[in-house]
Amino acid sequence: MSLPKRVVLVGPMGAGKSTIGRMLAKELGYRFLDSDRIIEERCGANIPWIFDVEGEDGFRQRETAMLAELSQYPQTVLATGGGAIMREENHAHLKRDAIVVYLKTSIDQQVERTRRDRNRPLLQNDDPAAVLRNLFAIRDPIYTELADIVMFTDRKSPRLVVRQLVNRINPRTPKHKRQIRKEGRNHA
Ligand code: S3P
Numbered sequence: 580m581s582l583p584k585r586v587v588l589v590g591p592m593g594a595g596k597s598t599i600g601r602m603l604a605k606e607l608g609y610r611f612l613d614s615d616r617i618i619e620e621r622c623g624a625n626i627p628w629i630f631d632v633e634g635e636d637g638f639r640q641r642e643t644a645m646l647a648e649l650s651q652y653p654q655t656v657l658a659t660g661g662g663a664i665m666r667e668e669n670h671a672h673l674k675r676d677a678i679v680v681y682l683k684t685s686i687d688q689q690v691e692r693t694r695r696d697r698n699r700p701l702l703q704n705d706d707p708a709a710v711l712r713n714l715f716a717i718r719d720p721i722y723t724e725l726a727d728i729v730m731f732t733d734r735k736s737p738r739l740v741v742r743q744l745v746n747r748i749n750p751r752t753p754k755h756k757r758q759i760r761k762e763g764r765n766h767a
Pocket residue numbers: 590591592593596615626659660661662663698699700701
């Protein structure tokens with residue numbers, strides 16, 4: 580299997596999409612794109628502000644336009660927001676020439692990883708765990724349906740997740756890299 584044009588990471592808040600995406604991009608020699616961060620840069624405002632002023636609907640419109648644009652670039656790892664799969668029109672953008680990876684994570688881990696976060700408007704309430712549980716019930720089947728690879732991230736370091744992903748995406752890469760390293764040593 581040769582490398583895909585794009586690797587698209589989907590999954591809930593707190594799954595580690597940005598951390599893992601950045602490391603995976605480095606490993607594959609791809610460019611890393613984070614849809615939420617680019618929306619914020621373009622808008623000149625953070626996500627809570629966008630939700631506040633334009634509502635979730637306004638944010639979703641920006642997200643759809645952003646995914647349509649970002650799905651054009653080759654050799655990229657794209658981290659998406661947890662709700663990017665909720666609009667069916669986004670699915671074609673997410674899947675275009677891509678391997679879609681679902682970073683699957685337990686509710687406990689999601690709660691733990693988002694505990695101190697103030698940048699996620701959907702979790703700024705008395706019971707973020709209940710919100711995450713509800714979202715999981717709705718979204719897990721959609722993530723699963725879209726995904727080419729389902730990767731569990733609980734109790735795994737980002738480094739381990741990335742290693743396992745590289746093996747799944749392109750089984751030849753590690754061997755090939757080992758070969759290059761070996762040749763480098765022989766010529767030293
Ligand atoms: C959202 C997830 C967030 C962000 C927005 C909405 C969601 O992204 O897009 O706050 O609906 O799950 P992360 O999954 O990167 O936190």
